[in-house]
Amino acid sequence: MKDQKKSYLKLTSGILRYTTDFFHRSNFTQLMPVILSSVTDPLGPDPGSTVIKTGEIEYLGQRLSLTQSMILHKQIAIKEGLERIFIISPNVRLEHPMRRESGKHLFEFSQVDFEIAHAKQEDVFALMEGFMAGLMTHMDAHYSDELETLGRKLPRIEGPFKIYSTYELAEKYGPDWEMQASLGSSQPFWVLDHKREFYDKDDPSRPGHHLNYDLVYPEGYCEALSGAEREHNFSLIMEKIEKHGLDKSRYGPYLDVAKTGLVPSAGGGFGVERLSRFVSGASHVGDVQLFRRVPGEPVVV
Ligand code: ASN
Numbered sequence: 619m620k621d622q623k624k625s626y627l628k629l630t631s632g633i634l635r636y637t638t639d640f641f642h643r644s645n646f647t648q649l650m651p652v653i654l655s656s657v658t659d660p661l662g663p664d665p666g667s668t669v670i671k672t673g674e675i676e677y678l679g680q681r682l683s684l685t686q687s688m689i690l691h692k693q694i695a696i697k698e699g700l701e702r703i704f705i706i707s708p709n710v711r712l713e714h715p716m717r718r719e720s721g722k723h724l725f726e727f728s729q730v731d732f733e734i735a736h737a738k739q740e741d742v743f744a745l746m747e748g749f750m751a752g753l754m755t756h757m758d759a760h761y762s763d764e765l766e767t768l769g770r771k772l773p774r775i776e777g778p779f780k781i782y783s784t785y786e787l788a789e790k791y792g793p794d795w796e797m798q799a800s801l802g803s804s805q806p807f808w809v810l811d812h813k814r815e816f817y818d819k820d821d822p823s824r825p826g827h828h829l830n831y832d833l834v835y836p837e838g839y840c841e842a843l844s845g846a847e848r849e850h851n852f853s854l855i856m857e858k859i860e861k862h863g864l865d866k867s868r869y870g871p872y873l874d875v876a877k878t879g880l881v882p883s884a885g886g887g888f889g890v891e892r893l894s895r896f897v898s899g900a901s902h903v904g905d906v907q908l909f910r911r912v913p914g915e916p917v918v919v
Pocket residue numbers: 659661686687688689729731732844845846885886887888
């Protein structure tokens with residue numbers, strides 16, 4: 619194996635260890651992921667999504683989906699009485715092959731998915747700002763050989779990060795604002811108010827707006843995390859599922875729980891490989907994987 623590949627893998631390993639320790643230190647309970655389930659994240663409507671279909675298998679007469687994200691399970695876990703949870707979860711998103719060259723898309727990746735009962739977006743921002751700053755210091759201190767092999771000089775990261783809305787970035791950079799805004803920044807930043815899935819909470823004080831957010835890496839590495847305060851009102855969830863043209867029968871077990879009252883929460887998720895790409899300075903996110911899962915590239919092993 620080439621030194622470069624080894625360095626990517628060692629950096630990813632260091633990131634996983636730091637991440638796991640960080641969430642445990644911050645009083646989160648780590649849950650195991652599910653890979654097959656009766657319900658999964660619809661990943662839409664999201665104008666940015668290019669997932670062509672949901673992976674499914676038939677098993678003993680049940681149609682089971684491959685996990686696209688664990689968001690619905692996170693809400694159920696919080697309803698079960700857990701207050702702070704995180705999961706390192708494999709996600710399968712069958713992306714269109716046009717995503718091959720984006721540098722940031724994989725059709726199989728791992729997501730660090732976390733959720734906090736009764737939290738607001740500010741709580742998530744503070745948590746992630748501490749996480750990112752601490753991780754950069756840690757990687758610099760413990761992985762200088764690997765960073766040097768890759769010629770990567772990590773930026774110093776310090777919160778609080780700047781906050782923009784999708785509307786102001788679209789006005790400044792046009793509809794494909796993400797890359798331009800990322801290239802123009804030396805620090806990660808938050809972007810508020812995205813039109814997306816039913817489980818993200820609508821802003822009750824501003825109809826048509828949403829209490830959700832992305833974290834964007836600087837230097838052209840683009841989206842790091844997406845998250846939100848969650849919709850917990852059953853009738854609003856039903857209304858939105860209908861408005862989004864989703865098949866209600868695909869969410870039965872989730873809706874059965876939601877009917878009995880979900881607990882308000884906020885959280886988010888970030889891709890391990892994208893974080894590793896940012897830390898290592900890799901030009902494509904597939905480069906940090908030992909077993910590449912890039913849309914449009916054939917799977918070798
Ligand atoms: N994990 C994200 C969240 O918590 C959802 C996603 O990955 N689509 O909002």
